[in-house]
Amino acid sequence: AQTVTQSQPEMSVQEAETVTLSCTYDTSESDYYLFWYKQPPSRQMILVIRQEAYKQQNATENRFSVNFQKAAKSFSLKISDSQLGDAAMYFCAYRSPNTGNQFYFGTGTSLTVIP
Amino acid sequence: KAGVTQTPRYLIKTRGQQVTLSCSPISGHRSVSWYQQTPGQGLQFLFEYFSETQRNKGNFPGRFSGRQFSNSRSEMNVSTLELGDSALYLCASSLAPDRGRNEQFFGPGTRLTVL
Numbered sequence: 001a002q003t004v005t006q007s008q009p010e011m012s013v014q015e016a017e018t019v020t021l022s023c024t025y026d027t028s029e030s031d032y033y034l035f036w037y038k039q040p041p042s043r044q045m046i047l048v049i050r051q052e053a054y055k056q057q058n059a060t061e062n063r064f065s066v067n068f069q070k071a072a073k074s075f076s077l078k079i080s081d082s083q084l085g086d087a088a089m090y091f092c093a094y095r096s097p098n099t100g101n102q103f104y105f106g107t108g109t110s111l112t113v114i115p
Numbered sequence: 116k117a118g119v120t121q122t123p124r125y126l127i128k129t130r131g132q133q134v135t136l137s138c139s140p141i142s143g144h145r146s147v148s149w150y151q152q153t154p155g156q157g158l159q160f161l162f163e164y165f166s167e168t169q170r171n172k173g174n175f176p177g178r179f180s181g182r183q184f185s186n187s188r189s190e191m192n193v194s195t196l197e198l199g200d201s202a203l204y205l206c207a208s209s210l211a212p213d214r215g216r217n218e219q220f221f222g223p224g225t226r227l228t229v230l
Contacts, residue, residue: 037221042223043203043223043224044221044222044223044224045205045207045221046221047218047219047220050218091158099171102148102160102163102171102173103148103150103158103160103207103219104160105150105157105158105159106157107157108157
């Protein structure tokens with residue numbers, strides 16, 4: 001079964017600074033999708049960024065970017081110019097054609113932004 | 116366009132009781148997935164429905180069941196509640212099961228407390 005590991009239960013960053021959240025995954029599949037979701041205290045999960053495994057180019061969405069290392073099975077999230085509103089739980093997730101819409105989630109990283 | 120709605124938002128039950136949670140997907144979305152979120156186990160997949168048919172099921176006991184109606188609204192039911200069923204139950208909707216490409220949109224969740 002696919003597993004997703006987030007080794008940093010908690011991280012903190014100064015406002016306006018950059019922080020990187022780590023994620024590794026284990027799979028034998030070659031075609032899959034990776035996601036970062038944000039869950040603020042309001043609990044609503046929000047998609048931050050998505051990466052297709054077949055694309056070598058790292059995905060970017062404004063201040064959010066990923067470092068996708070397929071061979072190393074690593075998928076880290078970089079948040080630039082951190083803002084107070086970035087404070088939340090961040091979940092790394094995996095999906096593949098073989099699993100349909102089923103996500104495999106990591107255990108999450110709680111990000112604190114220090115003013 | 117309205118987002119995914121879940122009712123009720125909070126629920127308190129006692130052991131042995133039964134509970135039904137409801138999820139209304141985004142208009143036009145026909146696929147609904149359910150997840151259980153607990154501090155100890157993280158986010159775990161319960162099941163997925165599309166066109167009133169269960170397409171995928173996670174590793175949960177038979178006390179957990181669900182269904183989907185012709186208007187794509189979904190319900191999940193937990194019978195004979197146990198203390199360990201206390202969790203945040205999240206529903207996610209997407210256009211269709213499509214090999215993982217389509218984005219899933221999450222609802223705010225139902226917080227179930229079993230006493």
